[in-house]
Amino acid sequence: MVSLLKLAKVTEEGVRFLSPHDGSPMLLTPEHSMSLQNSIGSDIVMQLDDVIAVTSPDFARIEEAMHRSVRWLDRCIAAHQYPERQNLFCIIQGGLDLDLQKKPRYVMGVGYPEDLVVSVALGADMFDCVWPTRTARFGNAVTSTGTLNLRHSSYASDFSPIDEGCTCVCCKPASAGGLGLTRAYIYHVASKETAGAHLLSMHNVHSLLNLTRRIREAIIEGKYPEFLKEYFGTLYAGKKDRYPVWAVTALQGVGVDLMED
Ligand SMILES: [Zn+2]
Numbered sequence: 337m338v339s340l341l342k343l344a345k346v347t348e349e350g351v352r353f354l355s356p357h358d359g360s361p362m363l364l365t366p367e368h369s370m371s372l373q374n375s376i377g378s379d380i381v382m383q384l385d386d387v388i389a390v391t392s393p394d395f396a397r398i399e400e401a402m403h404r405s406v407r408w409l410d411r412c413i414a415a416h417q418y419p420e421r422q423n424l425f426c427i428i429q430g431g432l433d434l435d436l437q438k439k440p441r442y443v444m445g446v447g448y449p450e451d452l453v454v455s456v457a458l459g460a461d462m463f464d465c466v467w468p469t470r471t472a473r474f475g476n477a478v479t480s481t482g483t484l485n486l487r488h489s490s491y492a493s494d495f496s497p498i499d500e501g502c503t504c505v506c507c508k509p510a511s512a513g514g515l516g517l518t519r520a521y522i523y524h525v526a527s528k529e530t531a532g533a534h535l536l537s538m539h540n541v542h543s544l545l546n547l548t549r550r551i552r553e554a555i556i557e558g559k560y561p562e563f564l565k566e567y568f569g570t571l572y573a574g575k576k577d578r579y580p581v582w583a584v585t586a587l588q589g590v591g592v593d594l595m596e597d
Contacts, residue, residue: 346386348404366411374417380464383412385427392431401429402436449478449547453567454583456551457560457590468544472536475526477519478543480570486522486536494519504542506535561592568594 345352350365369384385408386401388394409426416424430436442462443455452463468478475487479499484491486498495518497507508514517535526532554563564587572578576595584594 346404348407350384366408367415370412370415370417374422377422379423381412381416381422381424383409383424383426385409385429388429388431390431395431395433398429398431398433399436405429449544450568450571450580450583452544452547453551453564454586456555457564457587457592468540469537472540473533475522475532475536476540477522477536478540481573482571484519486519486532487526489523491519491523494523498522498536498539499543502539502543503546504539506539564592565594 343354343356350363350368353362353364354360355362364384366384370381373381383405385405388397388401392398405427412424413419416422425442426439428437428439440462441460442464443460444463445465446452446455446460446463447465448467455463471478471483475485477484477486477498480501497509498517498519499507502508503514505514506517508516510516515535522532522536526536551560551563554560568579568583579594587594
């Protein structure tokens with residue numbers, strides 16, 4: 337819908353498109369979008385929403401899109417065939433107007449580990465991103481001290497685990513039921529076989545899940561500001577002059593000063 341918006345007309349019934357292939361009229365309704373997503377079995381089903389440009393200056397249109405998206409959500413819920421096994425996610429329109437956006441905050445297409453820890457501080461609840469698996473295909477491993485490219489020849493004889501202390505199946509020693517893989521092993525398979533990308537994908541997804549688990553624990557304990565300072569301290573080996581300015585500034589906005597001792 338976003339890419340075809342210029343060819344579309346939104347009505348209460350649904351979105352009318354002219355097919356980009358042959359110009360024939362098509363109608364996408366909330367019910368039809370649910371049936372498509374039910375049929376492919378997606379774990380996350382997105383409701384059909386009334387899409388508008390986030391930077392639109394037209395407040396009346398933004399408000400209409402927000403209310404229509406809520407009405408379409410009701411139709412999607414009614415049409416959902418497998419609510420017990422597929423999660424229906426709502427989409428809140430409302431542009432950049434904070435009063436129209438008081439719902440769970442799902443940040444689409446984000447992101448790097450430092451993006452996640454900062455976004456959580458700013459109030460984000462959920463994320464999705466291809467980065468952990470895509471970067472794995474380029475031989476990159478997420479670690480607590482940054483991202484390492486294990487295709488680099490400096491890892492050819494590095495027999496330490498991908499990330500010290502990681503509990504994923506790749507890093508865990510064989511004595512603890514894991515594979516006990518080393519950086520050198522990944523280096524040698526990464527350039528020749530897709531197995532290297534698969535192994536790093538498992539490690540990277542585990543790393544990000546573990547990061548969000550630690551974030552949740554720190555929030556529950558009321559220690560998220562301390563967590564942030566420790567996280568950036570480890571990531572940049574205590575060198576505060578290397579901290580990204582955007583992260584320092586964003587966190588200052590919510591009362592966390594990474595630069596103070
Ligand atoms: Zn690991």
